[in-house]
Amino acid sequence: MTVAVASRSSRTARRRWRLLRLLIGLPAAAERGVSRFYSWTPLGRTRVGAIAQQTVAEGVRMKIALVFLALIGVCVLGLPLTIQGDSTLTGAVQSYLSYALTTVGFLLAILTIFMSRTVSDELVGKQIMVLMTKPVARWQYILGKWVGICIFNAGFLTFTGFVVFGMVHYIAATHPPIEEIYGSTQMKGRADEPGAPASADRQRLQTEVLVARTATPFILPDFTEAAEAEYQQRLKEGFYDLTRDYDPQEERERLAGKAEAAWRVVQPLSRRLFQFEKVLCDRSADNEIQIRYKAEVFGYPPDEILRAEWVIGDPSKGAARYHAYTRHVIQRYQTIKVPANCVAEDQTLTVMFINRNPYANPEEYPIPEPLYPCTVQFIESAPVECLFVVGTFEGNLARLLALMMCKLTFLAALGLLATSVFSWPVACLVSLAFYALAGMQSFLTEAIDPMDTADATVFSRLADFGRAAMAGDGAAASEAFQGFFLEGVGESLGLLFYVIPNFARFNAVEVLVDGRNVSLVWVLQGIGQLVLVSTTLALGLAMLLFQRREVAEISL
Amino acid sequence: MSQKTTPIVHTAGLCKVFRDFWRRPKVAAVKDLNMEIRPGQIFGLLGPNGSGKSTTIKMLLGLLYPSRGRIAVFGKAPTDVSVKNRIGFLPEESYLYRFLDARETLDYYGRLFRLPERVRTHRTEKLLDMVGLRHEARRRIGEYSKGMARRIGLAQALINDPEFLILDEPTSGLDPIGTRQIKDVIRELGRMGKTILLSSHVLADVEDVCDEISILYGGQQRAAGDIKDLLSKTELTQITTEKLSEETIEHIRDLLTRLEKKDIVSVGAPRHRLEDFFIQVVQESHRANIATSGVRAVGEMPDFLGERTRSLVQSLVEAGRRRDVAAPTGGEVVEPAPIVETPRRAVVEELLASAKEDRRAPEAQEDSPPPAEGPRRAPVEADRAVIDGLLKGSGGGDHSP
């Protein structure tokens, strides 16, 4: 009896064990399958491809991949669940996106720099001595390593893309819209339930975040004519008779600026016309465009509400005309949605803004309003924009990841360049410093710019110094030398920034979070600048330096 | 042997000076080395530790660049990638990827030669058989013992069926079977007409396989030439027979005195060499199927080796090589190495011993013919100097001021 029981239980145990073994063996089998498939691809058949595969295999087998997968998993899956944003659904998704993508971008940058360690390892471990006695050119080695790191990164980015996409939908499905949280009686239900009234919050998420919109700013009128007229007027009035030193051109510009400032101000009950061009959207009535604006207000209304009337569309150009009455919180970006048939046939759009604080005619607006007259000012660089959907969130996310990939390709090349010159810790530091500088580039260039005072060059400073020294004028010489030194530092920093690509320029996270289009042109620019120029330079230099290197040389 | 063929390796005035970070010279590892290796030669590079053997080899492979002098490998610069197609290299230690298993390692190197998959698989399996690691081929190299890794190193060096094989201390870390096997492989490859350069500290091994040797000391070549010329003892004759009775020996002694006016130097029964005995024991264990996670019985030479040169080899073999070669150890009990080979080995060992003091040959050499009494005169004076140097001098290259 007992024997039979024991044997049965041991049999099930054994079966379970076999199943477990099978499961454990799965990744290895998958890896084998993938590598077999890869070795048949055109890339896999080349030497560069073989080295690349080797690099990826190293990353996978040395558990680097696993650790980073876990890290990314924590960042993309775990932590965001505790993030709340501003308690709106839209806010939650936005802060999730911004947080997850920024962190992953940072982690992958670190990973990429870390991956270049493979070259140092092979130099120290001397595997390279065997490798280089095979018919592999030095440049093939470097290129292979680079391709390997890029494949590794691409894998991670793909993974990130899918997880982020899934998480966004998960949050959208589970996070309650703000109306539910605050028990607003109207607008409950879910956007995905057919026929259910969508909540404004949910709708906002769909139309302002999970889309790719393109924006056109309004056309700023030309104020030169007005300025000229005013200038002539002032001349005639003898305005400048007492002023001796003035530049007429500067004066005209100043007057134009004044006119523009006046134009940007809208008094109570007065109106302003904004013109848009190239609103290249589908003009059908069931399509929607958005007017996004932000108003600064003088004479702050106590309820912080700006009442406005918008007249959108110019019937004289074959467009439909819409009226919208808005009550929006001031000093925040607000969005008005209108059917797209208000766009004229020539893809222009006319938007008239009327400052309705207060409403002059209570009949025009059904709810009785307090009288808070205030003056509106549109001073942001793009205070009024016309937005229209040009793509999907998925496409946007993919393009954002592509831009990230561009940066990573450069970092991979940079890491390889560093490791082909320095030992690992130094190489790592150099790469990290470079990465930090690339991120802060615009910030730093601004800081350095003021140093570039006179039109003196390093050489002219040096010449000054030489002259002073020849003349035996110690004080002048020391001053000239100081100038030369500062100029030299400034110039070399300038040169450095010329070489370091500007990463911030290709940071698309905020744009994506804003539901704006991460344009293909942008991606192409990223490819052009980061991959074709910066990466090629770094990689070429790495190959050149590696070519000259004695791989069996021991450097301590 | 010295036909007018283009040499596989030719160096002229080769120098290597290692410098420090500030480019100050630190070590002169190789000094004015002139070396020529001709096709088909098995060339031994000897010398104490730090005498520049590995440095020379690395320069031949383009891993280090010479400070001065010229190198041509197959008539080209060693950095030329195309040359590498014809070379196999076993470094002094196994510099392999720890995270790959044996099969993957061989496959990877095969891919670097752009061998088609079918060929790669075939060669990989054959080589794994040859080095006796087919059963452990799924394990990562990082887990391997030193000798196992070294065997994969050898297999790796043969994946492209090289014409020129460079082995840096091929027998270091190997068990006697591995050692014997490497020697067999070397000899076999030599028979196929391949050229081999090897460095080693095990003089017996070098003596067993090499045609020509060069002895380095402090980066300089101190002796070089055909090993037979360097080591032959023309004043002795050795005869080996089945066991003889005392009477017969007396007869022979008489005969010798009568005919040649010479005496027998020594008489004894040859013993098995430890190497042979060890191999015999291990092979018996293998036949008894005793479990091991180490190296299994070594297999045969892969058939792909020397495919290109086979016809040439046939003619060479028929023409009769100047040397008997032990048959590859195919699994039968190994015969003691032919005794004709031993004297030469004994000479070097003896030289080492006799350089210190005048005494009888140590016991370990009893299988060799009876050594003559009194200190031996080295066959070549230069050799003597070198060996004295070897004994007195410590390792380490010349340190320039």
Ligand SMILES: Nc1ncnc2c1ncn2[C@@H]1O[C@H](COP(=O)(O)OP(=O)(O)OP(=O)(O)O)[C@@H](O)[C@H]1O
């Ligand atoms: N990369 C290097 N940097 C500095 N010195 C080196 C380097 N490689 C070798 N050397 C020096 O060159 C000399 C020759 O070394 P090498 O490795 O060629 O000797 P070897 O004959 O192979 O010795 P061993 O028998 O121990 O293997 C030694 O003094 C060694 O310290």
Ligand SMILES: [Mg+2]
């Ligand atoms: Mg060595």
